[in-house]
Amino acid sequence: MNIGQLIKLERQRQNMKQEYLASGICVPSYLSRIENGLVIPSEDIQQHLLKRLNVPLDALNNDGDEAKLSYFKAFFKTVINSRNKLKANSLFQDIRTYIEEHPFEPKRLTLLLMETRLMLMLPNYLNQVQANVIILEEFKKEMDTEQLFYFFSIQGIIAYQNNQFREASELLTQIFTLIKSYRMEDWEMAELYYISSLAVLSESRYILAIDYVKSALSYFNQEILIERSIECLIILGIAQKHTGVINESVLTFEKAKDISSKIESSKFKRKIEHNLGACHSLLKNHEQALLHFQNSLSENTNPEENLLTILNILKEYHKISDIENAIVWLNRGFKLLNLLPEKTRTFYSSHLEVYQAILLDKHDLLSTFKKILKYFELKQEYKYCSVYSYVLAQKLAEEKQYKQATIYFDLGFKYYLKQLNITSWEELL
Template identity: 25%
Template sequence: MIEIGSFIKLQRTKREMTQGQLAKGIVSLSYLSKIENKKTEASSEIIQLLCTRLGIQLKDGFDANIQKKCKEWYNMLFEVNDKEEIISTYKELQAVMDENLTDSLLMFEIHKIRYYLIIGKYNEALTKISDLNEMSGSFDNLHQYYWYKFRGNYNSANGDFEQAIILYKSAEERLNQIEVEEKEIADLQYIISITHSKLRNTLESIEYAEKALDIYMKEYYFMRCAQCHIVLGISYRRIKMYDKAIKNYNLARHLGELNKDKQVIQLTNLNLGYLHSARGGSKEAIHNYLEVVNDLEVDLNARLTSLTALIKEYYTINNVEKTKQMIEKGFELFEQININNNDTYRIHYYVLKTYNYAINKSNSKFENLVINELIPYLKEHKDYANLVVYANMLGNHFEELSKYKDSVKYYKLANITYDELVNL
């Protein structure tokens, strides 16, 4: 149960009331501050008066209807299907929570972190984390589990995978002290696997993906099985166990086809493209990338990711005409996006402009973009794999211009970054 002082503070700030406005005629300002900061226990009469001013009804104990509605909403957040329904249900629940003090309130507040991330309101998620941090000391083990997990989600969404894995491991430590469904355990294992994959901790990624896969297979949760197979495919590709990688990709694609899930099918094609490219199979890689690029049912980010991979492939094999065609197609897709307000697509935009300048021999524009924008962006986001690619590209560019001092500088950056990547 949420502490009454923390609850009052939460509701007061939500209503944008000052302590003075809430306390006036009921208690002194200093006494309200002590109540909110859990430094004193107020009488039930004072609590009732404060809650009345806030427009809240005090309810004792367990409310089955509210808990049932909350659980339905939590499941929506887990599945992430219909965002409109998620938002609509949230508004209904928020109206109830604003008028009642119930046992479900604290868990609802913690799940708001996940909710804000799903609807893309990262600043609101951070504000909610900050608000809840003050009362986190009173969380029980179940509250702590979701508190750590959703904060991990926030850090992962912002690219801080090192901090995310610390938080996910803290959530994992709570599993022995709480009772949750098997699918919840598998979900945590899956996101730990994904995070290890982002950090290129390949063996750890395999370990957690296999744990999650075991549960999803028992639960007949085939879409998550497919996602685990994709993670395993990526991991085996990185350690050059290509046959195992292809086997996992094919299993993922088969499950995607059974469920008519285009996102899974095309994510598999994208990763098969990466695999064939790594093995020098440009023809096969191009085929897989085109499957994704030409599928209008796949989300824009997936299509752009495949398109930039396709541009790199055509450029590598010196197919100038096709490189130019794909760059033009990329800029057409970007007409749907306001790049200034959406960092999700910024890397793709940089890549398009980089290859556009390179293929058209716009040397000064190429150098300015890669040196002053792309490389700093990759460093900031710790995107070491792409940093190696574009530092090498820049080194090769300067070498062709006989600017050997600059060439050595960027080849050295590529080598140092590669060493960091290997040691991650």
């Protein structure tokens, strides 16, 4: 990076306006030209700018500490591979200290990228990520291929964490295009495949998710990164389940369970047991499904995850017409609602109210379902709109309200088309 870029980067890091830095030294337009590399400032102006930035005058003579940078890169690889938050925090603090002591380090942009990537692993610093991203965006044109790799990865992870799955997928796809003629290291590619598998899985692109996660799994197995391998097996099992190869999915989750048991880790047990329950439910192995769901519940103290499992147990008992147990689990679900944050409480209460209306034969069935359908339509959750319209239509037909039943059968099909993003029946052919 040249002198102007380093001045700009340090000014932005300090959240300092151009007008303030330039005040009494030069006009802001001249500072802008310096920062954009259009002019080289005189030694006198350089010194005044450095003093205003509280940067030592000899900072410009710093050629960087190559040994330190090599150490950072090696440690960064270990942190990303292991996902160890304690190590991530240690490296983050080391990089911050180094940047403060070497504000004009020539590899400053790479260090900023590493710092930002580590922030994504550390909850205490997540609110600072966007400020770094804004700075990085300013230097996008100056980035080399490796730096762009990390920048797009950071943006993809942020989009994924914000549930913007399509945007995340598009950003990560850009990386694959970017590096077609550039060789990234195997661990970097494994991380890209892993993140990409999560993004496309969330978009319901299950075949691509399988391809990506298998590539990541191959590296993690080779490097004996056991927990990362288990994470990949869970993603693989979920994708297999959604593509209809349920028996393969069961084998994948059983493998993940076996590995977890061998390393005596309970970290993934809840997720593995829950997904085994879902698989056996699809296979109509109801007793096994209930056993796995309850195993999942016993391993978990998170109210939202508990409620998700309770909903699945409730569904399973309703499937086998065990109304007594279904009502028991319905009541357990309602008791947990108050422990949920407001933004997710309505989502779960809506599902529970459906079963309450069905199981307790509520007379206000129609108004209950109308309220629930309105909620899911506003959320654009057309899958639930479609299913619950069909459920309501069936209940209305049972009560011989055929005209109303017809309306909701038709509405359910329209929601189904919306779910598939289909605008005309010809697209179904």
